[in-house]
Amino acid sequence: MEQSWRQAKSIFLTMISAPLFWLVFFFFLPLGIVWLYSFGENRGLIDIAFTGTWANYAHALDDPYPGIFWKSAWIAALTTFLCLVVGFPVALAITFAPEKAKSWLLLAVMLPFWTNLLIRTYALIAVLRTEGYVNMTYHWLFDMTNKVLGGSLGDFTPLALLHNNFAVVFGLVFVNLPFMILPLYSTLDRMDRSLLEASLDLGAGHIGTLFNVVVPLAGAGIMSGILITFIPALGSYLTPDLLGGPDSQMIANVIESQFKRANNWPFGAALSFILVYLTFIGIALQGIIERKDKGRAA
Amino acid sequence: MxxxxxxxxxxxxxxxxxxxxxxxxxxxxxxxxxxxxxxxxxxxxxxxxxxxxxxxxxxxxxxxxxxxxxxxxxxxxxxxxxxxxxxxxxxxxxxxxxxxxxxxxxxxxxxxxxxxxxxxxxxxxxxxxxxxxxxxxxxxxxxxxxxxxxxxxxxxxxxxxxxxxxxxxxxxxxxxxxxxxxxxxxxxxxxxxxxxxxxxxxxxxxxxxxxxxxxxxxxxxxxxxxxxxxxxxADFIGSVNMFEGTLDVDAKDHAIINTQEMGPVYLDHGVTGPEKGTVWAAVRPEKIELHKRTDTPPKVDDAPEGYNVAAGVVKHMVYLGSETNYEIEIAGGRLIKVVRPNLTRWDQEDFELGEQVWISFHACSPAVLLS
Known part of the structure; x- marks a missing residue:
């Protein structure tokens, strides 16, 4: 198995041709067409002329688009942060769980993937809506307390949990949490346990060990967790569409409306590619930071 | 300290x-x-x-x-x-x-x-x-x-x-x-x-x-x-020859263990072990001496004649520079490990493979093990 592809070119080419074909014809080619659209102009209802214009990109700088980009980034960042805060203890708990429980816990983390995103999102609506389970529980607790206090709390007003920015962030955390937990877990699980014991042995408590040893050593896992949570969160479409309110539009929703309702494919394509460029910049930044870290270590 | x-x-x-x-x-x-x-x-x-x-x-x-x-x-x-x-x-x-x-x-x-x-x-x-x-x-x-x-x-x-x-x-x-x-x-x-x-x-x-x-x-x-x-x-620390036997005589100043493989083993001290019970005599390889085969077996100076001696054949030899390791086959096929220091530059040539030899050890050399 130590052969390099150079020694077995024909085998290598046979093996790679099918996936390569798939990648070229169903990914790069359509992507290229959309990229060309972003330099095109609408001519009539369905005709698009490739004029090489930058007008679509210029249009993206007009209000309200920069604001929506900014808001999308902000929501994605908040989602990523919350996923990290919630996911780190979970990953830690799975790492230190007994060997038998581990696979069950990992299964529990991945279980949501077995259900369609749409169904999971509708399930969240059932939980968060005015007559949802959260408000039902709250109503019940409110009535009980009110009875005890002799009605001094006044009338019950349900919590506004759905169709606002809170619901969007909540939904995105719910959807993206496994993407944060899994890379964190794989890094933590590979960590040499004797490093933690050494820290305890040298006089650090559990909290001290966590912040002085575990978190710095989990850096790579945290980085990749952040990246693979942030990128899909940035381009979320379904969650803000179903859970968000009128002011919860994210950039993917705008792109969708450009392709559909507004029938402005060139502009939609330009917005899409701005999102792609931003993602690339993000990945490049992460690469630079990582290389800098390595450079310091060497 | x-x-x-x-x-x-x-x-x-x-x-x-x-x-x-x-x-x-x-x-x-x-x-x-x-x-x-x-x-x-x-x-x-x-x-x-x-x-x-x-x-x-x-x-x-x-x-x-x-x-x-x-x-x-x-x-x-x-x-x-x-x-x-x-x-x-x-x-x-x-x-x-x-x-x-x-x-x-x-x-x-x-x-x-x-x-x-x-x-x-x-x-x-x-x-x-x-x-x-x-x-x-x-x-x-x-x-x-x-x-x-x-x-x-x-x-x-x-x-x-x-x-x-x-x-x-x-x-x-x-x-x-x-x-x-x-x-x-x-x-x-x-x-x-x-x-x-x-x-x-x-x-x-x-x-x-x-x-x-x-x-x-x-x-x-x-x-x-x-x-x-x-x-x-005895076995975990270093190398050892172990002989199982019964404690036949257990006097104040000597003891005799009757082993099947090595015959009667004479000790220059009492054991206070289980009378007629099973014990083990453990002898380290460097405490066993090799002798050229002669008609009369060599006498060990702190044991009566005929004790702590056996006839054998050199089966394996490993020259290690400072010493030579031998394996001597005695009657019954048991291999006895012997380590012999090379005190002069010619000592390694004293014995050769297949040679008939006597082995012996002092009455103070075996460790008596009860378990």
Whole structure:
């Protein structure tokens, strides 16, 4: 198995041709067409002329688009942060769980993937809506307390949990949490346990060990967790569409409306590619930071 | 040097589920000792060390450090520090930060921390390495960092878990003597876990031999070798020829063990063993002499004629420079290990393969084992 592809070119080419074909014809080619659209102009209802214009990109700088980009980034960042805060203890708990429980816990983390995103999102609506389970529980607790206090709390007003920015962030955390937990877990699980014991042995408590040893050593896992949570969160479409309110539009929703309702494919394509460029910049930044870290270590 | 008791294990038992890792061990270690826990893998020695460090809680029994029960004290509050088998040097910190880590956790100020860490690095001959990262160090240097990191806290006891097992042969020999001299220099009690009997004999002032969770014998290295208390210890420490027999005569000044393979074995001391019971005579290979085959068997000077002698044939020979190892087949087909020092440059040619020989040993040489 130590052969390099150079020694077995024909085998290598046979093996790679099918996936390569798939990648070229169903990914790069359509992507290229959309990229060309972003330099095109609408001519009539369905005709698009490739004029090489930058007008679509210029249009993206007009209000309200920069604001929506900014808001999308902000929501994605908040989602990523919350996923990290919630996911780190979970990953830690799975790492230190007994060997038998581990696979069950990992299964529990991945279980949501077995259900369609749409169904999971509708399930969240059932939980968060005015007559949802959260408000039902709250109503019940409110009535009980009110009875005890002799009605001094006044009338019950349900919590506004759905169709606002809170619901969007909540939904995105719910959807993206496994993407944060899994890379964190794989890094933590590979960590040499004797490093933690050494820290305890040298006089650090559990909290001290966590912040002085575990978190710095989990850096790579945290980085990749952040990246693979942030990128899909940035381009979320379904969650803000179903859970968000009128002011919860994210950039993917705008792109969708450009392709559909507004029938402005060139502009939609330009917005899409701005999102792609931003993602690339993000990945490049992460690469630079990582290389800098390595450079310091060497 | 060895003074007051510093560590006491009192009837320590540790069970993991159904397996008993450590079985009712009681052991006292004194101040200033270089103590070694020795045994085959899975004998419970590492578990015992980890209980002392605080990473495992004993299922039963108490552990005392300086007379205080520490059985339930967490590791970060015990006056012991450990050098891990994998060294466990923090890869994301510089050497100096690694060494200063324990002091930082104890709330020692930055200036003093730095001074003491550099002093500790000097102690392990790593002065000037403070700014490096662990991945720029060799295995031996990483171990020195681990040593400095533990010693800088001036622990009451330093625990070493298989400290030499990850080093290559040459470095191992060097670290052996360095660890011994380091221990004498700092005067801290060292407790070392090892499966390597040579290591334990060479370094420790006292050893505890363990097997299957049980403490077999606690003694100085020479006592372990010359006066083992069981077949396990005799066999585990060094090489040995063991003869099973019945204790036929057990007088005040001599005893005779009737063995099937070696005939009657004469001892120049009483045994106070089970009369007519089964015992074992264990003779080390270097305590057996080879003689040219003559018509009359050689007489051993401290035993009556005909005892502790057997006729045999040289079956294997391995020349090792300073000595030659022989295997002599005696009547019944039993192979007897004999080690013969090459006292002159011609000694190795004294015997040849297939030669008929006599073997003999002194009445004071066999160790009598009751179990």
């Amino acid at each position: 060895s003074g007051n008791p510093i560590i006491s294990f009192e009837n320590i038992t540790k069970r993991f589920g159904k397996t008993t890792a450590v079985d009712n061990v009681s052991l006292t270690i004194n101040e200033g000792e270089f103590f070694s826990l020795l045994g085959p893998s899975g004998c419970g020695k590492t578990t015992l060390l980890r209980m002392l460090a605080g990473f495992e809680m004993p299922t039963e029994g108490r552990i005392l450090i300086d007379g205080k029960d520490v059985s339930t004290v967490p590791p970060n509050q015990r006056p012991v520090n450990m050098v891990f088998q994998s060294y466990a040097v923090f890869p994301h910190m510089t050497v100096l930060d690694n060494v200063a880590y324990g002091l930082k956790m104890d709330g020692v100020g930055a200036a003093e921390r730095r001074e003491r860490a550099e002093e500790a690095l000097k102690l392990v001959q790593l002065a000037g390495y403070g700014v490096r990262k662990p991945d720029q160090l060799s295995g031996g240097q990483r171990q020195r960092v681990a040593l400095a990191r533990a010693l800088v806290k001036k622990p009451r006891v330093l625990l070493l878990d298989e400290p030499l097992s990850a080093l290559d042969a040459k470095l191992r020999d060097q670290m052996r003597s360095e660890l011994t001299s380091l221990q004498q220099k700092v005067g801290i009690t060292f407790i070392m876990v090892t499966h390597d009997q040579d290591e334990a004999l060479a370094m420790a002032t006292r050893c505890a031999v363990m097997n299957r969770g049980l403490l077999q014998q606690v003694a100085t290295p020479s006592d372990l070798y010359e006066f083992p208390n069981s077949r396990f210890v």
